Each structure stands twice: as structure tokens, then as C-alpha cells.
Amino acid sequence: MAVAVPAPRRMRKTLLGAVPMTSPFYALHPVTRLVGLLVLAAVPLFIYMPEANLAFLSLLLVLFVGGRVDLRGLRIYLPLVMTVAFFMFLVVLLSPDYASGYIPIHLGPFTTYYQSLRWTIASYVRIMAMLFATILYFSTNHEREILVALRTLRVPFAVSYIVGLSVRAAGMFMEDFRVIRQAEQARGLDSSSLRLRDRTRLYGMYLVPLFTIALRRAEEISNALAARGYSMSGKVLTGGVRHDFVRARYRLRAIDACLILLMVAGLAVVAYLQVRSGWFGLERSPLLMAWQRHLGGTG
Amino acid sequence: MGAAGRPAVAIAGLSWTYERRSEPALRDVDLTIDQGEFLGVVGPNESGKSTLLYVIQGLIPSNFNGIWRGRVELFGKDTSAMSGLERAAAAGLVFADPEAQFTAMTVEEELVFGLENLGLDHRQIELRLQRVSDLIDLEELYDRSPYDLSGGQKQRVAIACVLAMEPRVLLLDEPTSMIDPRGKKEIFEVLRRLKDTDHTVVVVEHNLEELAALADRVCLVEGGRVRPPLPAGEFFARVDELIEAGLQPPQVAQTFAELARAGLYDGPPPYRFEPAVSAAREVLSHG
Amino acid sequence: MEASVGTSKVAAASVWEVREGEIRRPGIIHVVMMALFAGVGIVVGTLGSLAVPVGFVSAFWPGQAVQAVGSVWFGYWGGIAGALFPLVSNLLSGSAPLPVSIAYLPANFAQSMAAGWAFRVFRADPRLRSGRDWLVWIGIGVIAANLFGSLWGSNVLVVFGLVTRAAWLKIWAGWFVGNTLPSLILGSLLLRFVSPLVVNMRAFCKRYWA
Numbered sequence: 001m002a003v004a005v006p007a008p009r010r011m012r013k014t015l016l017g018a019v020p021m022t023s024p025f026y027a028l029h030p031v032t033r034l035v036g037l038l039v040l041a042a043v044p045l046f047i048y049m050p051e052a053n054l055a056f057l058s059l060l061l062v063l064f065v066g067g068r069v070d071l072r073g074l075r076i077y078l079p080l081v082m083t084v085a086f087f088m089f090l091v092v093l094l095s096p097d098y099a100s101g102y103i104p105i106h107l108g109p110f111t112t113y114y115q116s117l118r119w120t121i122a123s124y125v126r127i128m129a130m131l132f133a134t135i136l137y138f139s140t141n142h143e144r145e146i147l148v149a150l151r152t153l154r155v156p157f158a159v160s161y162i163v164g165l166s167v168r169a170a171g172m173f174m175e176d177f178r179v180i181r182q183a184e185q186a187r188g189l190d191s192s193s194l195r196l197r198d199r200t201r202l203y204g205m206y207l208v209p210l211f212t213i214a215l216r217r218a219e220e221i222s223n224a225l226a227a228r229g230y231s232m233s234g235k236v237l238t239g240g241v242r243h244d245f246v247r248a249r250y251r252l253r254a255i256d257a258c259l260i261l262l263m264v265a266g267l268a269v270v271a272y273l274q275v276r277s278g279w280f281g282l283e284r285s286p287l288l289m290a291w292q293r294h295l296g297g298t299g
Numbered sequence: 300m301g302a303a304g305r306p307a308v309a310i311a312g313l314s315w316t317y318e319r320r321s322e323p324a325l326r327d328v329d330l331t332i333d334q335g336e337f338l339g340v341v342g343p344n345e346s347g348k349s350t351l352l353y354v355i356q357g358l359i360p361s362n363f364n365g366i367w368r369g370r371v372e373l374f375g376k377d378t379s380a381m382s383g384l385e386r387a388a389a390a391g392l393v394f395a396d397p398e399a400q401f402t403a404m405t406v407e408e409e410l411v412f413g414l415e416n417l418g419l420d421h422r423q424i425e426l427r428l429q430r431v432s433d434l435i436d437l438e439e440l441y442d443r444s445p446y447d448l449s450g451g452q453k454q455r456v457a458i459a460c461v462l463a464m465e466p467r468v469l470l471l472d473e474p475t476s477m478i479d480p481r482g483k484k485e486i487f488e489v490l491r492r493l494k495d496t497d498h499t500v501v502v503v504e505h506n507l508e509e510l511a512a513l514a515d516r517v518c519l520v521e522g523g524r525v526r527p528p529l530p531a532g533e534f535f536a537r538v539d540e541l542i543e544a545g546l547q548p549p550q551v552a553q554t555f556a557e558l559a560r561a562g563l564y565d566g567p568p569p570y571r572f573e574p575a576v577s578a579a580r581e582v583l584s585h586g
Numbered sequence: 587m588e589a590s591v592g593t594s595k596v597a598a599a600s601v602w603e604v605r606e607g608e609i610r611r612p613g614i615i616h617v618v619m620m621a622l623f624a625g626v627g628i629v630v631g632t633l634g635s636l637a638v639p640v641g642f643v644s645a646f647w648p649g650q651a652v653q654a655v656g657s658v659w660f661g662y663w664g665g666i667a668g669a670l671f672p673l674v675s676n677l678l679s680g681s682a683p684l685p686v687s688i689a690y691l692p693a694n695f696a697q698s699m700a701a702g703w704a705f706r707v708f709r710a711d712p713r714l715r716s717g718r719d720w721l722v723w724i725g726i727g728v729i730a731a732n733l734f735g736s737l738w739g740s741n742v743l744v745v746f747g748l749v750t751r752a753a754w755l756k757i758w759a760g761w762f763v764g765n766t767l768p769s770l771i772l773g774s775l776l777l778r779f780v781s782p783l784v785v786n787m788r789a790f791c792k793r794y795w796a
Contacts, residue, residue, distance in 0.1 A: 037684075042684065042685055045683055045685060045686075080679070091756065097750060097752035119750055123749070126748070127681075130683045143404045144404040144405055161402075162620065162621045164402070165402050165618065166622070166624040166625040166628065166674075167404075168404070169621060169624070169625025169628075170625040170626070171625075173629045177629075204771060204772055204775055207651075207775060208775065208780055210626070211780050212783060214625075215619075215780070215783065215787060217399060217622065218622045218789060219788065220394065220400075221402060221622070222619075223353075224394060224399060224400040225618065226361065227387060227391070227461075228413040228464070229383055229384040229388065229417065230383075230412075230614065231382075231383055232614060237385070237416065238419075239418065240418050242418065243415055243420050243424070245415060245421060245424050246407070362613070364788065
């Protein structure tokens with residue numbers, strides 16, 4: 001009889017999500033990946049053309065798949081994607097910007113304008129591009145690697161330690177929140193049946209015990225740090241340099257240097273093209289121009 | 300006493316009152332702990348046991364506000380003249396809540412943090428990790444987040460983090476209070492191994508059953524006063540006194556104290572299992 | 587009324603008063619508190635941005651409550667945490683890319699520190715015991731802080747070309763209301779119910795650093 005073998009775990013939980021157990025990205029130094037985040041998150045700032053940002057999103061999708069990220073894990077962002085779209089388009093429908101020369105578009109009882117709608121579409125796609133660039137980073141980097149990247153960039157140990165502690169605190173806060181909710185559910189509270197006003201009040205009241213726990217924890221952690229000899233000055237007992245054991249495990253290689261240069265150069269090119277010549281401006285968007293022509297405007 | 304002749308810990312005339320409290324947490328404490336000794340510290344809640352450990356390590360008064368009187372020495376050196384790093388290197392402290400001690404992302408980073416504070420280089424850190432792993436079996440946990448571990452594993456990691464720094468004095472504040480029974484077993488197993496080393500160990504514990512098997516001497520802390528430590532046999536023989544202080548002496552000691560009251564047993568009540576079995580055989584043979 | 591104000595003046599003064607001989611020094615506890623507060627802010631800020639997003643602003647951003655109370659309790663440590671945690675929470679929620687979040691820093695710092703400055707300068711009680719304390723909190727810690735923050739932040743969005751000049755007013759209004767409401771509701775809750783615990787903690791800053 002065949003014995004069912006559990007499928008090997010593909011993803012490993014982190015504080016900020018989950019990362020693949022193996023990924024080609026792990027061959028790159030954490031600082032290369034951090035530069036990747038900075039570049040990928042900044043590129044959409046210079047691109048207004050929805051087509052270009054959609055192409056950028058497609059590139060991100062390729063990177064997600066190539067990085068072996070479990071795409072099913074991205075489903076948690078669906079509500080965000082939809083909610084942002086809903087609210088942005090609701091605002092442009094109910095209260096569109098208007099200036100002289102704007103082309104009206106009538107949608108049932110609502111009147112909006114091509115220019116406002118165009119801008120909203122372009123902004124929405126830009127937001128999504130920036131959001132998924134960030135999600136890509138946090139889906140392929142463990143918190144430890146974020147700290148290694150910071151320390152490689154010679155961020156002082158105290159600062160990187162504080163960043164790590166903040167990230168750690170975020171995780172603890174979420175865990176405490178979950179425990180408090182479970183305790184209330186165990187006592188029969190069904191928050192989904194509450195009215196919005198009561199639910200808001202409930203969540204507001206959660207903050208009090210959560211903050212109290214966080215404050216008490218700060219005292220305990222500072223005692224533990226002091227007991228292990230940590231000081232704000234970062235001095236070590238021997239008086240010498242603090243040896244970074246974890247960072248020493250990661251080596252910057254030629255490929256990392258090449259990729260960093262390439263990415264920074266790419267960003268510089270995109271920025272230059274947009275700032276100097278408006279290469280990625282809305283006016284260069286074939287789809288938007290075609291739409292404008294269809295509406296009877298000049299494009 | 301060790302070859303050097305100096306005690307590991309010497310406390311003289313110590314009183315400590317926390318800020319905004321009217322009563323001292325510790326009053327006129329005089330205590331000497333020998334090198335290589337395993338000292339048990341017991342007492343009711345809020346009696347000053349944890350404060351005693353904090354004072355030995357030097358966390359009080361460096362990390363707390365309050366009123367201090369007296370003197371504490373570690374291996375002959377006044378703790379008030381030592382830096383935080385020197386104190387951490389001399390006396391390691393394990394807290395009751397293991398999670399409150401974790402700040403790193405992985406067990407390995409947690410272990411390495413204290414060693415980096417000591418200024419050790421890569422090779423020395425590797426050696427220390429190997430040594431502590433031999434004592435506490437942690438290697439398979441290195442890549443895991445300390446928060447994802449079981450209670451016993453967490454506390455083992457917490458002890459290992461302190462042990463890795465190789466302090467000569469190891470202070471453990473109720474190391475089994477916040478973990479499950481299986482975890483408790485793991486921790487007491489670690490303490491048994493520590494007893495076979497030359498560390499000076501001071502353990503605050505409520506589980507007198509297990510402490511009895513480990514401690515060379517035991518002292519009672521009540522109302523901020525630290526009674527002179529007694530050899531374990533003598534300490535646990537005072538069954539009625541311990542019960543009056545709100546403690547649970549080892550079952551065997553209580554049983555033999557009852558037998559003594561009933562006139563069926565003569566002599567100090569055994570407090571450990573094996574001597575108790577021999578004593579029981581004797582009682583039965585005479586009965 | 588005069589008696590209760592007088593009493594609250596004494597009580598408030600005693601919260602901030604550094605007694606003769608009292609030594610107050612920045613220490614590890616403050617650094618840890620700053621880090622933990624930033625972590626709390628990351629969670630609250632991210633979830634708040636995700637909860638009711640309106641493009642680049644959130645209609646209800648509870649992160650501002652965390653910013654304000656942080657500086658009241660922990661002085662500049664809380665203010666720094668309050669200025670920095672939005673860098674991460676904005677990234678995680680996608681509400682602002684990194685360059686924009688960096689440009690927001692002055693606004694976030696001001697939003698964070700306004701309450702901290704006001705409470706110390708006017709010796710208001712962080713436990714909000716009197717009408718005067720509430721006035722300082724709402725007038726400066728909530729309204730003035732968010733007025734500055736929303737004006738700065740909405741103009742940053744225009745400068746970066748993320749919103750049009752024509753949309754600026756809506757963005758500013760959404761930002762102002764989206765920060766002021768949670769600050770008023772949640773911040774008041776925290777000050778009223780958690781301050782009594784905080785003022786007795788080692789990490790509580792009577793001055794700005796300790």
C-alpha cells in the first residue's frame with residue numbers, strides 16, 4: 001500500500017509573510033536584493049504610462065515565479081487590490097477633478113472626465129506596481145537578510161539592531177493580538193456579528209491591553225539585553241571591533257556588483273528619459289490616446 | 300571554595316528598595332556563595348528571590364532606580380566598579396520568561412549576540428557555539444526562529460545563550476515556571492549536566508522535588524530577608540518550617556516527617572528518592 | 587472647577603517634575619522602547635492603511651494615534667519611532683514608495699512630536715485629567731499636528747507627481763480627517779487608560795530624552 005508522503009514545504013514563514021525554502025534569489029547577496037527593492041519600488045515613480053507599468057508588473061510576475069514564490073500566498077493582497085481600486089474609482093466617479101477643456105464621460109447618473117479617469121487609472125497601476133515590487137522583496141527575503149543588507153551598507157550595529165527589534169516587535173504585537181482575540185472568542189464573542197460601530201470600539205479597546213503588554217515587554221527585553229552586556233555605545237568587552245558573525249557568512253561577489261550597477265543604471269536611465277523627454281508620460285500612452293480620440297478629443 | 304579561595308559571590312549588608320516602594324525588597328542581606336557550588340533559592344512569591352539574582356548580576360542598580368545599601372562582590376571584585384560587559388561576562392542571568400530574552404531572528408543569532416558583545420572573533424564564536432551545543436543539543440534549532448520553539452526548547456536556548464558567554468556564575472530565575480511538564484524535564488536535565496561542570500549555579504525554583512536532587516545548599520528568602528543557606532539535607536529536614544513558609548517540601552521528606560511524628564521513623568527525613576527507599580526498607584524491616 | 591484645575595496643576599506638575607537629586611539618564615530601556623513602539627506602529631500603520639485606503643491616503647489611519655502618544659510618553663524616543671515606522675508601514679501597505687516616505691519624514695516627525703512638546707511645555711497631564719489637558723491634547727496634539735502633517739504630505743504627493751494639483755484639496759482633506767479621527771479616538775483612549783501605567787515606568791521621559 002502506498003504511504004502518503006507529505007509534500008515538501010515550499011515556503012517558510014517569516015515575520016512579514018513567507019519566503020520560499022529555495023530560490024535563485026538566495027544566490028545573491030542580501031544587499032543586492034535590497035538595492036533591487038529600492039530600484040523596483042522607485043521605477044514606477046517615473047512611469048505614468050499604464051502600459052509600461054503593466055509591463056513592469058508582468059516583469060514582477062516573472063520574478064515571483066522565477067523566485068519560486070508560492071503565488072497562492074499573494075491572495076491575501078487581493079482584498080487590498082480591490083479595495084484600493086474601489087475607493088479610487090469611487091472618488092473619481094463622485095468627485096472628479098475638473099478643469100477647462102476636460103472631456104466629460106457620462107456613466108449612468110454620474111459625470112466624470114476623461115482626464116480625471118485617465119489619471120486615476122495611471123495612478124492605480126502605478127500604486128500596484130510599487131506595491132508588488134515591495135511584496136516581491138518581502139516574499140524573497142528573511143528578516144535576517146534585511147539586517148545583513150543594512151549592516152553590509154555599514155549602517156551602525158545599534159541602528160540595524162533597533163530595526164531588527166522593531167520587526168520582531170511587530171511580530172510579537174500581531175501574536176498578542178491573535179491571543180487576545182482567541183481569548184475573547186473562547187468566551188463566546190463573535191465579532192463578525194457585531195455592528196461596525198461596535199467592532200470599531202472593540203478593536204479600539206484591544207489597543208489598551210496590547211500596548212500594556214508591549215510596554216511591559218520593553219522592560220523585560222532591556223533587562224535581558226543589559227544582562228548580556230549590550231550597551232548603547234556598542235562597545236565590546238575586548239575593546240576591539242565588534243565581529244559580525246552572521247554578516248560574515250555572506251560574501252559580495254562579482255555578479256552582485258554587476259547587478260547592482262545594472263539596476264542603478266537602469267533606474268537612472270528611466271528617470272532621465274522621463275524627466276528630460278517625458279518618455280513614459282500619459283501623453284505617450286497608445287491606449288489612452290486611442291481612447292481620447294474615440295471620445296472625440298485630440299490625441 | 301575554589302583553589303583561589305575567594306567566594307564566587309559575596310554580599311554584605313545589602314538592602315534594596317525599588318523606586319516608589321516604601322518597603323525594601325531586600326533587607327540586610329549577608330550571603331556567601333562558594334565557587335563551584337549549586338545553590339537553591341526558595342521562598343514564597345514576592346519575597347525578593349528574583350531581586351536577589353538581579354543584585355548578584357548587577358542589573359540592580361544599573362538598570363533600576365531605587366535605594367541601595369551594602370556591597371556585592373563577584374570573585375572579589377565590587378560589582379559597582381564593573382562595567383555591564385564585565386558583569387555579563389562574570390555572571391549570566393536566565394529569566395523566567397524565555398521569550399522576554401529573545402530579540403534576534405534565529406536561534407543562532409540569539410546565541411551569537413552575547414559572544415559578539417564580548418568581542419570574540421569568528422573562530423572563537425564557532426568554538427563557543429560548538430561547546431554549548433555539546434552541552435545542550437541545539438544544532439538542529441539554529442535556523443529556526445526562537446519564537447517558534449516549544450517552551451522547553453525556548454528555555455534551553457535561553458540557557459545556552461547565557462552559557463555560551465561562559466560566565467563563571469550562572470543565575471537562573473525560575474527557569475521552569477513558564478513551561479510545560481515535558482519542557483521542565485528538559486531543563487532539569489540541563490541543570491543536572493551543569494552540576495557536573497565547574498560553574499557556580501544559583502537557581503530560584505518552586506519545584507523543591509527536583510531542586511533537592513541538585514542543590515548543595517539551599518536558602519530561604521522571606522519578606523526580603525535571606526536566611527543563611529543550609530546543606531540540602533538539613534534544609535529539607537525542616538519540613539514543618541517549609542510548609543509554614545508556604546513551600547512544598549519533597550514528598551519523601553513530608554512522608555518521613557509524618558512517619559517520624561507517628562514514632563515509626565527516627566532520624567532526619569530523607570529528601571531524595573534513593574535514600575528514601577533505603578530508609579523505607581529499614582522502617583519496614585523493623586516494623 | 588478652580589480647585590480641580592489647581593489639583594490637576596499639582597498632579598500634572600508632579601508627572602513632569604524632576605525632583606531634586608533625581609537622576610534621569612537615557613538608557614537601553616529607551617532604545618528598546620523606541621524599537622518596540624516602532625514595531626507596534628508598523629502593525630497599526632500597515633493595517634490602518636489597508637483597512638480604508640483611498641489611493642495614496644487612508645480614510646482612517648490609526649498609526650497617527652501611535653505617533654502622538656509615543657512622544658507624550660517617551661519624548662524624542664517616541665517621536666523618532668513615530669517618524670520612522672511609517673517608512674516601513676507605507677512600504678508594506680503600498681501606500682507610498684520609499685522615496686515618498688522619506689519625503690514625508692518632516693511631517694511624520696512633526697505629527698509625532700507636536701503632542702510631546704505641547705504636553706511638556708504646557709505641563710498638561712498625559713492622563714487627561716482636566717479640561718485643560720484635553721484642550722492641549724486636541725488643540726495641538728491632534729488638530730495642529732495633523733494640519734501640518736496633512737499639508738506637508740499632500741504637497742509631497744503633488745511634487746512627486748502622484749496626484750494632480752486639482753486633486754490636492756481632496757487628498758489633503760482625506761489625509762487630515764483620516765489622521766485626526768483615529769488620533770482623537772484611539773489616541774485619547776490610550777492616553778486615558780495606559781498613561782497611568784506608563785508614568786510609573788522607567789522608560790517614561792519627564793524631559794525629552796529621559
